Amino acid sequence: MVEHVKRLKRELVYKGAILDIYKDTMELPDGNKAEWDFVSHRMGAAAILPVMKDGRIVMVRQYRNALERETLEIPAGCRDSKTEDTAYCAAREMEEETGYRSTNVKHLLSLRTTVAFCDEAVDIFVATDLEVGTRHLDEAESIDVEIYTLEELCDMIYEGKIQDGKTIAAIMAYAAAKKGGMGKHLDL
Template identity: 60%
Template sequence: MKHHIKRLKRELVYQGSILDIYADYMQLPDGKTAKWDFVSHRKGAAAVVAVAENGNLLLVRQYRSALDRETLEIPAGSRDSVTEDTMVCATRELEEETGWKSEHVEKLLQLKTTVAFCNEFIDVYLATDLTPGVQKLDEGEEIEIVSMPLDEAVQKIYCGEIQDAKTVAGILAYQSKLLTGRIHK
């Protein structure tokens, strides 16, 4: 299918520390114009499904202002620059948020988080062979580390307790790879 929509103009509405918000003026197939929102995530991000020696996943519980509540997520964060390798970002975030390092990191999947209005991408990695490191939280960051069996995490997805998209996708991708035998244990 070839689309017949054309962007006529993009106007910067707000410039933030990691996000820019634009108004896009679009010409529709019927000739009418429409104003659409576009959010540009400048750096991209990485996340990591961390699996401890006992098979438990290391998740982080933290407050998220957009939801005004705590969430349970896999460790993740924005790249330091647009050129930073996402694997470097994922391993850094693992140690910063959980205090663990990994001897084995492999890519699980790539995500586009909200394609209707945002260009953010997150590369999700699997980290195994964990060794203790030092937790290095950002200023103002408060994180509780939660160790949980895979089956419990999957159950929390299906009952709606875990809703974060990168976390849902990462955990289910890991479960799928385990079930199909296509993963290093």
């Protein structure tokens, strides 16, 4: 059984546009104290796996400052408010980033990105019956749209070419659902 840890103090160190960073003073089960970092993601996020009629998947390639390189990911973004429906957010981000839209959006899974120090929650959806919409990137975004087969994406995961956690989780969950192993609610 895990003994309890108690937070004694939380101090705001940095307040950003979507993240707040805190220094927490913790009391450990043995009575010792430790300082832990905590990152609060205020809005939460949503992501979406856009599947074309032929089964290929629409992906986005963009530069990620934290890694100092481009990454291949599923479309995703922060909610506009804490009350924004995550399915709506995911569909909105898909159209903004890829130019595709869909009225057939189904929940795939929910995840927490980095539980050791951050509370970010991401709801991930699958979109089918894609239609061409209007792409409209944010001013600071530069995104390329690329289309791959599910097999190609799985290979890229195992080759280490795709390393984004939400993208890996979405692709692997979708692949399992396609094989009938899970996700019966998706009607694949």
